Amino acid sequence: MRAVPVALLTVTLAGSLAACGGSPAKQTVAVTATDTACQVADTQLSGPGIYAFKVTNKGDQTTEVYVYTHDGKKVEEVEHIGPGTSRTLKAKLAAGDYQVACKPGEKGDGIRTDIHVR
């Protein structure tokens, strides 16, 4: 009886992991989030590919980070980044304009930084 949900979970996760698992990032971009700022180390990225945004929360509030397309569509997100912790957000980006948004307190539109992929 336990086998059913466990199998379900395993299959779902395995499938999801396989879908984008193991793909190495083209470049790691440091993002430093505080309660009032959101610093993206590199805003001019060279060429399409998978980018790893390593977000470090140096503020006192829990934060979350989103990557949006230029017309506001969400590409990727990482929630629940506690104070003093780091999380990596991996996003597959084509050439074009994007925005990185840090949302201290996990609310609002966030502090946004424009980035460009050549």
Added chain:
Amino acid sequence: MLGNFLIGLREGLEASLVVGILVAYLVRTGNRRRLPLLWTGVGVAVALSIGVGAALTFTSATLSGEKQEAFAGGMSIFAVGFVTWMIFWMRRTARSIKSDLQGRLDTALAMGATALVLTAFLAVGREGLETAVFLWSAIQATGDGTAPLLGASLGLATAIVLGWLVYKRSVTLNLGTFFTVTGAALVVVAAGVLGYGIHDLQEGGVLPGLNSLAFDVSDAVPLSSWYGALLHGIFGFTPDSTWLQTVAYGCYLVPVMALFFRGGKAPAPSRQSLPVAAR
């Protein structure tokens, strides 16, 4: 540290409350021997969450945010189904106990044991992966200080203690009150789980309408505040709820609660003799 404490509390509370009620339920119905089954459901969910969380943290494997949301959302809908089943099964069993129909009780338990394990598994596994990834990130951060890990652990521990208190308190209630209170509590928790299950599915791109908000009180009641965390953990409260989420919440809560109270009174001849409608 407070931020990490609140994440731990928020993510752990709802699972802890559900498990606390399930344990109390088994104890109250004289089914202590089924407790290992329940703990197996909990244990498998915890182990899987921690394992997959570690894989995501320490290997190059990734789970896109959308997939993770869709997964959590799907699990939530399943969980609501099983919790609802549990609620009505509990009430049926309550009546069987009262009328001493041992055969009927055994049948109900044979069916219910499956639901029980699945409910325990889903209650913990649903947000377990997200919590495990969060916990691993706190462990990773110990190079820079132990405050995040300490906060996260204390938050989870507090959630577990609250679940234990619910268990301790509820087993002292008389049987009729016990079934009414725990059943109604589970209906409220399930409505919340359904609501943010829908929200997760919207975030995962499975359902539309993520940006049409019914209300947004995230400035007054942010999730990162202690009261926001408690409201989220107990009622599934989301400060920026979508219309779809709000409608789903209401469309579950109102009819199920009505059915729970009305159905409890229907089959017996007088109110006084009823186990469920004791209040």
